[in-house]
Amino acid sequence: MxxxxxxxxxxxxxxxxxxxRSYHAGLEVELPAGLTGDQIDDQVHNTFEQLRRAVEAExxxxxxxxxxxxxxxxxDAGNSPAKRGRNGGNGRRISNAQAKFALxxxxxxxxxxxxxxxxxxxxxxxxxxxxxxxxxASALIDTLKVKKAA
Amino acid sequence: MTLMELRDERPHWSYSSxxxxxxxxxxxxxxxxxxxxxxxxxxxxxxxxxxxYHRCLELEAxxxxxxxAIQRGKLPDLFTTLLERQVEQDGGEVDWxxxxxxxxxxEGRRLVQCHIENIDPEEQVVAVNHTFCTxxxxxxGNATERPLVGExxxxxxxxxxxxxxxxxxxxxxxxxxxxxxxQGTAMLYGVRQSLGPVDVFRFDLVVKLKRAPAFERxxxxxxxxxxxxxxxxxxxxxxIVKNETFHPCEGGFASPCGFCRYKAACKAWHRDxxxxxxxxx
Numbered sequence: 140m141x142x143x144x145x146x147x148x149x150x151x152x153x154x155x156x157x158x159x160r161s162y163h164a165g166l167e168v169e170l171p172a173g174l175t176g177d178q179i180d181d182q183v184h185n186t187f188e189q190l191r192r193a194v195e196a197e198x199x200x201x202x203x204x205x206x207x208x209x210x211x212x213x214x215d216a217g218n219s220p221a222k223r224g225r226n227g228g229n230g231r232r233i234s235n236a237q238a239k240f241a242l243x244x245x246x247x248x249x250x251x252x253x254x255x256x257x258x259x260x261x262x263x264x265x266x267x268x269x270x271x272x273x274x275x276a277s278a279l280i281d282t283l284k285v286k287k288a289a
Numbered sequence: 290m291t292l293m294e295l296r297d298e299r300p301h302w303s304y305s306s307x308x309x310x311x312x313x314x315x316x317x318x319x320x321x322x323x324x325x326x327x328x329x330x331x332x333x334x335x336x337x338x339x340x341x342y343h344r345c346l347e348l349e350a351x352x353x354x355x356x357x358a359i360q361r362g363k364l365p366d367l368f369t370t371l372l373e374r375q376v377e378q379d380g381g382e383v384d385w386x387x388x389x390x391x392x393x394x395x396e397g398r399r400l401v402q403c404h405i406e407n408i409d410p411e412e413q414v415v416a417v418n419h420t421f422c423t424x425x426x427x428x429x430g431n432a433t434e435r436p437l438v439g440e441x442x443x444x445x446x447x448x449x450x451x452x453x454x455x456x457x458x459x460x461x462x463x464x465x466x467x468x469x470x471x472q473g474t475a476m477l478y479g480v481r482q483s484l485g486p487v488d489v490f491r492f493d494l495v496v497k498l499k500r501a502p503a504f505e506r507x508x509x510x511x512x513x514x515x516x517x518x519x520x521x522x523x524x525x526x527x528x529i530v531k532n533e534t535f536h537p538c539e540g541g542f543a544s545p546c547g548f549c550r551y552k553a554a555c556k557a558w559h560r561d562x563x564x565x566x567x568x569x570x
Contacts, residue, residue, distance in 0.1 A: 235299050238424065239434055246430035256482070266483060269299075269422040269436050 143168050143182060147190040149198065164194050181284055184240060191236045233276035238268050241276065244283035258282075292420050292440040301438040302425065302523050304475035310526050312471070314538035316558060320551040323530065328550035331382040335548070338393050339457070341371040343442065345401045346455050347417055350443050354414035361405045365398035372397060400457050400495045400502050407493075407504040409447065416444040421479035427524060428517040434527055437519075439479045449488040451508070452480050456494045467492065467507040471519070478516045 146165040168186055245255045256267055262282070263275050271279065295301070310318040320326045345368050352359035372394050376383055388396070419441045425433040443453040454476065467473070473490040481487045492507040529535070537555050538546070546552065554561075 232298060235434055235436070238436065239432055242424055242426065242432035246426075246432070251430075252424060252426050267422075268424055 143179075143186060145183065145186045145190055147187065147194050149194055164190050164197075166190050184243075188236055188240050192234060195234070195236065231273040233269060233271045233273055237273065237276040237280065241268065241280050241283060244280065248283060248286050250283070250286070290420060290422075292418070292438070295420055295422050295438045298422075299436070301422065301435045302433065302526065303438050304472045307475070307519075307523060307526055308471055310529065311522060314546075314549070315529060315535040316537040316555060317549050317551055319533070319535035320554050323533075323535070326551060326554055329553055330550055331384040332379045333384050333548050334386075334388055334390075334393055337375050337379060337383050338372060338397050340375050341368055342397055342400060342457060343455060344371045344375075346404060346442070349405060349408075350414050350417045353408075354417055364405055365401045368397045368401045369394045396497065400497065403495045403502040403504050404455070404493065412445040412447045414443060415446050415450065416441070416484065418442065419444055419480060419484065421483040423479055423482040425520040425523045426517075427520040428514075431520075431524060433520060433523045435523075437475060437479055437523070439475055441476050441480050444480060444484065444487070450486065451489040451491050452476050452487055453491050453493050456492050457497060458494055459497050461496055461505060462492060462494060462507050464507075467509045470509065471522075473509050474511050474515050474519045477511045478519060 144165070145168075148164075166186055166189070168182075242252075242255070245252070250258075259265060259268060259271065259279065263271060263279070265271055265275075268276075290298075296303075306318070306322060309321075321328070345364050348367070349359060349361065349364060351357075372390070376390065383390070385393075420439070421441075422436050422438045425435075425437050441452045442455045445451050445453055454472065470490075470492075473492075477487055477490045489508050489510055491509075492505075494505045494507065496503045496505060537558060546555075549555070
């Protein structure tokens with residue numbers, strides 16, 4: 140059994156000039172034994188990404204309501220990505236953290252930005268990465284992970 | 290989406306943001322965009338007249354794009370109306386020390402007139418105020434945390450596709466300035482990513498000469514290596530922000546500081562820095 144401990148902290152500007160407020164969140168998860176190095180790497184990225192999104196949402200005050208939670212869908216959820224379209228998921232646009240993660244995965248898979256843009260246009264029917272909604276972005280990340288595993 | 294919507298949607302880089310942080314003054318950038326201090330004093334007259342000038346040219350180019358008739362002769366007078374409206378929007382807080390409002394209106398009318406007299410009738414307008422939000426990726430595939438957001442004044446076609454930026458200036462541009470322009474790189478990259486292949490970036494400049502304004506066109510091109518270099522600069526900018534290594538531009542008390550609206554905060558920076566660190570810790 141492996142145990143993964145991730146934490147994320149960020150300073151944001153406070154109301155008073157020249158002052159800041161610190162935000163910190165930690166998460167500990169258990170990983171199954173026998174994962175490859177790449178799989179562990181993915182788990183670290185996923186966990187860190189989740190933490191980062193949660194902290195950023197807390198700072199911006201955009202904490203999703205209960206109705207929004209669990210809105211992320213995989214491409215296999217019986218709802219094709221193209222049909223979901225722009226902002227068709229939970230209404231939120233792709234976050235900067237999601238976009239960065241997708242771009243990092245693309246780089247590690249040897250997928251160029253032009254190829255990634257083409258994939259997004261073909262599969263999701265939108266103009267580019269930052270035109271995607273958050274749930275489509277999750278699906279894109281899943282697709283890139285599968286590519287990597289393959 | 291409009292530029293305002295794109296800006297509000299997420300933390301981002303723009304040409305002006307990168308230029309301010311890397312080429313003008315990192316401390317000014319931090320006061321405005323990192324610590325978000327309220328600016329001191331009135332808005333510069335150049336900013337207000339520049340907005341009215343752009344609005345006039347937008348109306349003309351949009352009408353041309355849509356094949357609508359527009360009375361170009363009325364555009365210079367429209368400048369005066371738009372200038373008054375812009376001053377109202379800024380709450381009348383405009384710095385008219387260098388030029389008063391009436392003189393600025395007269396000058397603006399002449400500049401608009403000069404621009405419209407030099408429009409190439411063969412050029413087809415493809416887009417006006419074209420916005421983009423696109424990833425920045427360097428030669429090694431490293432992506433920035435923030436995308437590049439921007440708005441091209443105009444995209445035209447006449448055998449080649451050209452991104453046009455409307456400018457006014459007291460002086461002509463040097464070939465070096467045009468060739469090195471970060472704005473040219475950012476605009477060509479952003480439009481290329483969002484609209485497809487683009488050949489050329491062009492400044493359409495009206496020079497404010499004493500006798501009469503003069504119209505100049507400056508063209509330049511960029512390649513993939515330039516776009517990678519822009520991404521590398523943005524990655525470096527993100528390191529500066531992360532480490533908060535902001536400092537004043539000490540040699541810049543002439544031009545950049547003249548327009549800076551954080552002069553008092555800048556003067557106190559080396560004393561308040563300790564307070565900043567202790568509060569943040």
